[in-house]
Amino acid sequence: MEVIRSKTMGFCMGVKQVVDLAHECLRIAKDKGVPAYSIGWFIHNQRVVKQLADLGLRHIERPEEGVPGVALIRAHGITDVLRQEFIDAGYELIDGTCRNVASSQSIIRNTGKNTLVVVAGIAGHSEVVALSGVTTTENILVPTVVVQSVEAVQNLPDDPKTVILMTQTTLPALDYRAILQAMKDKYGTALRIGNHLCAGALRRNKALLELCETVEAIVVVGGKNSANTAALVRLVEEFGLPAFHVESALEITEEMRSFNCIGLTAGTSTSQHDIDDVYSELKGVSR
Known part of the structure; x- marks a missing residue:
């Protein structure tokens, strides 16, 4: 055959980076004599997760699930509120957020107050959660609406002054194109495209x-x-x-x-x- x-x-660029940073997290934690953590599952690969767990990298979701140490942020990113909670609890953070996701979060963070922010993506996906959890420089949560289908687009407000479409960077291309076309049909020139699918x-x-x-x-x-x-x-x-x-x-x-x-x-x-x-x-x- x-x-x-x-x-x-x-491995994509973001995953390669976060795996390297996981080893760096372990090294720094060992040098400081503190625990090493990943915030959420940093990779969907049981073998790699087990290898790093055997070296001492522990998975947690919240700061109260461990004692302060060195914690790795996964490639999909985390919400700004959760990031601050880890910092306030005394954790040292190593940021493994994919640069595409970090760029998307920055765009949302700098969106004007009168703009409707729509996130095209799979509800509950960790990247979508991260994009929906961005705060402004004044620590105010930026309101977002997640749409997973063309039908969901029809339920969005009809007359915002401006609309910005952000997308989960790994959303299937056919789904993205269908949602994008529905957004263009609904909002015309009021629509801005904030980011794009991962190249x-x-x-x-x-x-x-x-x-x-x-x-x-x-x-x-x-x-x-x-x-x-x-x-x-x-x-x-x-x-x-x-x-x-x-x-x-x-x-x-x-x-x-x-x-x-x-x-x-x-x-x-x-x-x-x-x-x-x-x-x-x-x-x-x-x-």
Whole structure:
């Protein structure tokens, strides 16, 4: 069986940065003799999380869940209120927020008072939570409305003076384009576009669609709770090919090996080690 790898897959820029910073967090904490934490799950990769947990990186959601130490902010970012709560509690923060997300938060922070801020994204996704939790320099929460569909756009206020559309940077492109068009139809020249989809995610999608043209099925490697991995699976299915979502090489089945030619891609939290393991298992080669 031939296994063809996608030209673009695996760790994105933001995830690479936050994994490096996780090791830095551990080093600083060790030097200071204090605990090391990640605020929320910093990566949807059980193997990497376990490796760093074994080295002493503990996952917490709130400052009261630990004693003050060194804490890593995940790539998706956190709300300004939560950030301040950790600072007030005596934690030293290492900011692993993806620069695209940090830029989006800055845009929201500097939005005028009479502007309706709409966030296109998956409700409850950690990046959307971070974008919906931005405060001004006067520590006032910037009001936002989250929309997840074209239907939700129709329920927005009809006559704000100005509207700014922010988006979850990893939102599936088809969903984003549909919401963007609905916003343009509703608000016309009153609409401002605040940010855009992650360029890396768009390159990943383009490479996957090119791969779909040459194979019979696709194996997508990534965490089962990873939204961007689920979006890759959906993209394959919408193309019309069988898609197999696996988290590790242990999930490879004989059905996946039954194709003459199968493609391989991976989500942004999937390491090269995990990709190589799955590739070897598909090929029946021990590593």
